[in-house]
Amino acid sequence: MKKNSxxxxxxxxxxxxxxxxxxxxxxxxxVLLYDNGSFPSAFQLSVLAIxxxxxxxxxDHYIWSSETNSGYLDAESEHEWLKLLYLHxxxxxxxxxxxxxxxxxxxxxxxxxxxxxxxxQNSIYVGLKxxxxxxxxxxxxxxxxxxxxxxxxxxISMVNAELLRYCQRIESDxxxxxxxxxxxxxxxxxxxxxxxxxPHKSGLMNDxxxxxxxxxx
Numbered sequence: 001m002k003k004n005s006x007x008x009x010x011x012x013x014x015x016x017x018x019x020x021x022x023x024x025x026x027x028x029x030x031v032l033l034y035d036n037g038s039f040p041s042a043f044q045l046s047v048l049a050i051x052x053x054x055x056x057x058x059x060d061h062y063i064w065s066s067e068t069n070s071g072y073l074d075a076e077s078e079h080e081w082l083k084l085l086y087l088h089x090x091x092x093x094x095x096x097x098x099x100x101x102x103x104x105x106x107x108x109x110x111x112x113x114x115x116x117x118x119x120x121q122n123s124i125y126v127g128l129k130x131x132x133x134x135x136x137x138x139x140x141x142x143x144x145x146x147x148x149x150x151x152x153x154x155x156i157s158m159v160n161a162e163l164l165r166y167c168q169r170i171e172s173d174x175x176x177x178x179x180x181x182x183x184x185x186x187x188x189x190x191x192x193x194x195x196x197x198x199p200h201k202s203g204l205m206n207d208x209x210x211x212x213x214x215x216x217x
Contacts, residue, residue, distance in 0.1 A: 001067050005075040007082065012063055016180035019056035023049050024191055027159050030152070031198065039152040040123040040144035046155040047092075047120045053162065054095040055085050056183065063179030089117050107204040123147045157202030160195055167192040 003009050026049040033042035062081070066072040073081060084090050092111045096103045110116045122142045129139035167187050169176040177183040 006078040013180045016059040040147040042152040044123040051091040054091040060179040
């Protein structure tokens with residue numbers, strides 16, 4: 001389908017593919033930091049990997065839906081959509097919004113209330129809590145060392161499981177991504193093998209949450 005205005009199709013595909021490549025880099029860097037006991041930094045990079053993964057999937061879906069349905073957005077509307085790719089809480093929410101039944105309600109609430117973003121910031125900086133745009137001088141001093149091993153392990157495990165799911169789908173169906181098809185080439189056998197080496201599972205995202213969430217609703 002021809003695209004007459006806004007960002008070029010080449011750049012959209014490039015953004016999606018390179019975002020996924022960056023996810024892989026961030027993920028394995030977070031594993032390296034985790035293995036060396038730097039849990040706050042490992043946590044931070046893993047949340048960044050979630051955001052980049054969300055961005056890559058968002059662009060892939062935009063390309064696919066535009067090509068198969070009613071065409072691309074006009075330049076102005078597309079620009080407004082592109083702005084969302086720079087909003088970290090929006091990307092975090094988009095990560096769970098596609099299949100919320102697979103996620104722990106506590107994790108979804110963490111994203112909804114922007115506590116995950118706050119936790120990410122706290123994993124980097126020392127500071128005081130902000131409340132409605134102001135510094136809460138009565139709050140406790142926050143330090144990255146409050147981020148513990150389990151915090152990092154859970155998020156890394158979630159990203160690892162998601163990337164594994166993509167690799168397994170590519171292995172069985174020869175493709176996963178339907179918009180930016182070059183994304184499939186990023187996840188090669190070497191990466192697949194490295195993902196399989198991660199020994200932990202995440203309690204935040206798995207199939208068991210589907211039945212639990214159905215009972216809850």
